[in-house]
Amino acid sequence: MTDYRRLRVALLGAGAVGSQVAALLRQHADELADRAGARLELVGIAVRDVDAKRDVELPQELFTTDADALIVGSDIVIELMGGIEPARTYLLHAINSGADVVTANKALLATHGPEIFDAADQVGAEVYYEAAAAGAIPIIRPLRDSLAGDRVQRIMGIVNGTTNYILDRMDTEGAEFSDVLADAQRLGYAEADPTADVEGYDAAQKAAILASLAFHTTVPLEAVHREGITAIDASMMDAARHAGYVIKLLAVCERLTEESGESISVRVYPALIDRAHPLASVHGANNAVFVQAEAAGNLMFYGAGAGGVQTASAVLGDVVSAARRHIAGGVGVGESTLANLPIVPVGRVTTRYQITLEVDDQPGVLATVAGILSDGRVSIATVEQTVEQTVEQAVGDAGDSEGGVARLVIGTHKALEQDLSETVDRLAASGVVERVVSVLRVEGN
Amino acid sequence: MTDYRRLRVALLGAGAVGSQVAALLRQHADELADRAGARLELVGIAVRDVDAKRDVELPQELFTTDADALIVGSDIVIELMGGIEPARTYLLHAINSGADVVTANKALLATHGPEIFDAADQVGAEVYYEAAAAGAIPIIRPLRDSLAGDRVQRIMGIVNGTTNYILDRMDTEGAEFSDVLADAQRLGYAEADPTADVEGYDAAQKAAILASLAFHTTVPLEAVHREGITAIDASMMDAARHAGYVIKLLAVCERLTEESGESISVRVYPALIDRAHPLASVHGANNAVFVQAEAAGNLMFYGAGAGGVQTASAVLGDVVSAARRHIAGGVGVGESTLANLPIVPVGRVTTRYQITLEVDDQPGVLATVAGILSDGRVSIATVEQTVEQTVEQAVGDAGDSEGGVARLVIGTHKALEQDLSETVDRLAASGVVERVVSVLRVEGN
Numbered sequence: 052m053t054d055y056r057r058l059r060v061a062l063l064g065a066g067a068v069g070s071q072v073a074a075l076l077r078q079h080a081d082e083l084a085d086r087a088g089a090r091l092e093l094v095g096i097a098v099r100d101v102d103a104k105r106d107v108e109l110p111q112e113l114f115t116t117d118a119d120a121l122i123v124g125s126d127i128v129i130e131l132m133g134g135i136e137p138a139r140t141y142l143l144h145a146i147n148s149g150a151d152v153v154t155a156n157k158a159l160l161a162t163h164g165p166e167i168f169d170a171a172d173q174v175g176a177e178v179y180y181e182a183a184a185a186g187a188i189p190i191i192r193p194l195r196d197s198l199a200g201d202r203v204q205r206i207m208g209i210v211n212g213t214t215n216y217i218l219d220r221m222d223t224e225g226a227e228f229s230d231v232l233a234d235a236q237r238l239g240y241a242e243a244d245p246t247a248d249v250e251g252y253d254a255a256q257k258a259a260i261l262a263s264l265a266f267h268t269t270v271p272l273e274a275v276h277r278e279g280i281t282a283i284d285a286s287m288m289d290a291a292r293h294a295g296y297v298i299k300l301l302a303v304c305e306r307l308t309e310e311s312g313e314s315i316s317v318r319v320y321p322a323l324i325d326r327a328h329p330l331a332s333v334h335g336a337n338n339a340v341f342v343q344a345e346a347a348g349n350l351m352f353y354g355a356g357a358g359g360v361q362t363a364s365a366v367l368g369d370v371v372s373a374a375r376r377h378i379a380g381g382v383g384v385g386e387s388t389l390a391n392l393p394i395v396p397v398g399r400v401t402t403r404y405q406i407t408l409e410v411d412d413q414p415g416v417l418a419t420v421a422g423i424l425s426d427g428r429v430s431i432a433t434v435e436q437t438v439e440q441t442v443e444q445a446v447g448d449a450g451d452s453e454g455g456v457a458r459l460v461i462g463t464h465k466a467l468e469q470d471l472s473e474t475v476d477r478l479a480a481s482g483v484v485e486r487v488v489s490v491l492r493v494e495g496n
Numbered sequence: 497m498t499d500y501r502r503l504r505v506a507l508l509g510a511g512a513v514g515s516q517v518a519a520l521l522r523q524h525a526d527e528l529a530d531r532a533g534a535r536l537e538l539v540g541i542a543v544r545d546v547d548a549k550r551d552v553e554l555p556q557e558l559f560t561t562d563a564d565a566l567i568v569g570s571d572i573v574i575e576l577m578g579g580i581e582p583a584r585t586y587l588l589h590a591i592n593s594g595a596d597v598v599t600a601n602k603a604l605l606a607t608h609g610p611e612i613f614d615a616a617d618q619v620g621a622e623v624y625y626e627a628a629a630a631g632a633i634p635i636i637r638p639l640r641d642s643l644a645g646d647r648v649q650r651i652m653g654i655v656n657g658t659t660n661y662i663l664d665r666m667d668t669e670g671a672e673f674s675d676v677l678a679d680a681q682r683l684g685y686a687e688a689d690p691t692a693d694v695e696g697y698d699a700a701q702k703a704a705i706l707a708s709l710a711f712h713t714t715v716p717l718e719a720v721h722r723e724g725i726t727a728i729d730a731s732m733m734d735a736a737r738h739a740g741y742v743i744k745l746l747a748v749c750e751r752l753t754e755e756s757g758e759s760i761s762v763r764v765y766p767a768l769i770d771r772a773h774p775l776a777s778v779h780g781a782n783n784a785v786f787v788q789a790e791a792a793g794n795l796m797f798y799g800a801g802a803g804g805v806q807t808a809s810a811v812l813g814d815v816v817s818a819a820r821r822h823i824a825g826g827v828g829v830g831e832s833t834l835a836n837l838p839i840v841p842v843g844r845v846t847t848r849y850q851i852t853l854e855v856d857d858q859p860g861v862l863a864t865v866a867g868i869l870s871d872g873r874v875s876i877a878t879v880e881q882t883v884e885q886t887v888e889q890a891v892g893d894a895g896d897s898e899g900g901v902a903r904l905v906i907g908t909h910k911a912l913e914q915d916l917s918e919t920v921d922r923l924a925a926s927g928v929v930e931r932v933v934s935v936l937r938v939e940g941n
Contacts, residue, residue: 189642197634200812367645381826
């Protein structure tokens with residue numbers, strides 16, 4: 052066995068990912084040494100409670116509550132605690148102590164990324180965060196390195212496993228959101244408090260990280276437009292299927308070319324995509340990131356977006372990279388944000404839409420609706436009209452709805468979000484529209 | 497604009513990829529400088545004939561026939577000439593002159609990789625070759641870096657666009673191989689001499705490169721088992737479809753665990769894969785690499801496998817990486833081949849098979865066939881028998897085939913290739929089998 056130099060590796064956090072990282076570091080120590088060119092010696096694991104139960108059996112003497120003492124003198128610090136504090140303080144401490152750092156902390160990077168990258172730049176350290184964006188899927192290196200000579204035009208990502216699991220089951224089983232969510236919680240696919248996932252907060256953090264990298268621009272979390280999936284119901288899934296679409300929670304990062312110059316848009320929302328699109332066949336809790344680049348064309352990266360051992364794979368890849376850089380010498384590669392493109396609000400984005408309306412089933416209604424759309428600069432691509440009984444008619448009480456209710460499903464050409472939104476308000480107030488059932492964007496040409 | 501230091505970039509070759517690389521280097525010069533931290537100055541393009549017509553308009557003064565003079569004093573040398581010589585000599589000259597090198601030359605790396613990587617190691621240079629394996633798809637960095645802390649179990653790649661285009665059209669149109677090939681040649685998807693593609697030589701080179709990286713083992717091209725797609729006909733495609741499969745030319749790189757220890761197998765052949773497998777929906781000339789890793793689970797990388805501008809994207813990503821390393825200082829990351837696993841011949845591989853036989857339609861034939869399989873340690877999973885008229889019967893001349901001919905399609909459980917191959921020989925000689933129609937492996941559990 053080669054007699055390698057030793058690098059001291061400190062681990063902060065021993066949850067689902069952390070304990071797997073510790074186990075794999077020990078289990079594959081010889082192989083990792085050959086690949087890194089150095090023995091990766093796990094010198095300690097900082098936790099809140101040294102006696103807590105772990106997923107994986109690890110030697111008790113590794114555990115400590117004194118993260119700061121552990122950080123000092125470590126060559127590589129792996130932060131897997133999650134949350135903003137004390138993770139931020141520890142990461143900055145590690146960087147300023149001369150360590151390279153590896154983190155999977157998307158919340159921290161999406162909110163304090165520039166501070167952390169700047170600190171690393173100051174001392175020539177490098178921040179590795181492959182596990183922060185889409186679990187085990189290698190997407191950070193492809194964006195940062197492989198596509199560094201290209202121009203990314205657009206990213207569409209399924210970056211949250213919980214919501215994809217829920218939407219996929221709603222699509223395949225025709226089930227309601229709340230039923231599938233309850234089931235997902237029972238099976239461990241969703242947290243007891245599912246807000247971060249189902250309201251799109253988790254996806255928005257990842258979108259901010261991906262957009263920052265892809266467009267060489269600092270994208271603060273607040274600049275990401277965010278909508279969750281709680282309003283999606285079985286009838287919307289059904290209508291989507293009927294029209295050849297599937298509903299996915301998408302993180303869309305897009306380069307826009309306006310007269311005034313280039314800008315970017317970053318947004319997370321449930322959208323319709325064509326069933327023939329590669330993203331449509333991403334099932335269960337899997338993730339996938341679809342990238343359109345000027346020269347490379349269409350690329351897709353697919354895999355497990357979460358899971359302790361899967362995410363540990365991405366973390367360990369980063370640890371090996373950090374070790375190789377330690378051996379090779381030289382300063383780390385910093386983040387490039389020199390493009391600094393302006394980030395536009397969602398109102399300035401153009402996409403296609405599918406608008407579903409309940410209207411009075413009377414002559415002239417379609418003409419009125421079409422007129423309102425046309426006045427609002429929203430061009431109609433397709434219309435489908437179905438007459439349906441209202442609940443009142445079904446129980447024999449027609450109420451004040453003389454001609455019954457018809458359902459209009461309108462597919463639009465590309466329209467400006469702001470125009471669309473104002474137009475939908477006018478439709479709702481027009482007197483012929485009983486109810487705006489849903490307004491969904493259609494993504495992926 | 498930031499006042500960056502300049503790096504001298506030399507380009508060898510100005511074909512479909514080279515001329516796009518030159519154009520993009522000039523077109524996006526400012527953006528590339530911001531990303532690389534240095535201006536990438538294209539100082540010259542070495543070609544055989546400075547007056548030849550190019551795909552892209554470039555300043556005449558850049559062209560030279562004196563590659564050696566161009567290489568001396570360059571910081572980064574991009575080799576896009578293809579072929580073994582003089583590419584090999586120029587690359588070694590560039591490395592020994594102190595340049596980092598970028599190449600898309602799969603033939604060279606698959607045959608002289610160790611020599612080139614060793615030369616780079618000696619002087620601390622780095623060899624970048626993202627474009628050598630699957631065109632624009634980032635697969636080299638994910639394997640080398642992102643998965644460096646994991647253990648790759650298996651790679652299944654569609655790594656040749658021409659054959660995927662042909663097989664996809666045969667599948668969707670029911671067309672014959674020769675007709676689609678002729679069409680592909682007309683449309684520019686296949687070369688006038690299609691041997692390198694349709695006989696699997698191109699895929700074998702890529703398989704050698706991917707397996708070397710994934711298993712940290714030098715895989716010489718001669719160790720790659722290779723079969724092409726010229727024997728695939730419309731009836732085989734049809735039978736595959738009927739059974740829920742599609743036929744793809746796969747590069748399979750697999751870690752085997754035998755009693756004597758670990759080894760690897762690298763092979764290229766047309767195989768059946770289930771239509772539900774992600775690789776089955778890779779259409780047209782696209783490529784995709786499906787990776788199974790111990791911790792990360794299943795990953796897939798999808799995109800354009802060829803094309804001048806697409807491949808140029810991968811080359812430029814490498815150029816930016818090389819420039820960043822020049823700025824950062826330190827030695828390059830060498831290739832890791834320390835695992836050096838033995839490479840077993842295809843006879844030692846176990847897969848599932850689909851065997852199609854024409855047999856006499858007489859009682860007891862199936863029992864005889866089943867007995868021969870069982871004696872040969874090949875276990876049957878499914879059998880389908882269809883009776884069909886022979887040409888002789890159809891024209892009213894039954895000849896010596898009294899009971900007509902039946903077709904048996906046998907799906908096996910996993911069997912050792914060597915056992916299977918001997919068993920098929922015994923079937924052919926058994927007297928009850930009129931003809932062995934096809935023997936295809938089934939990949940992807």
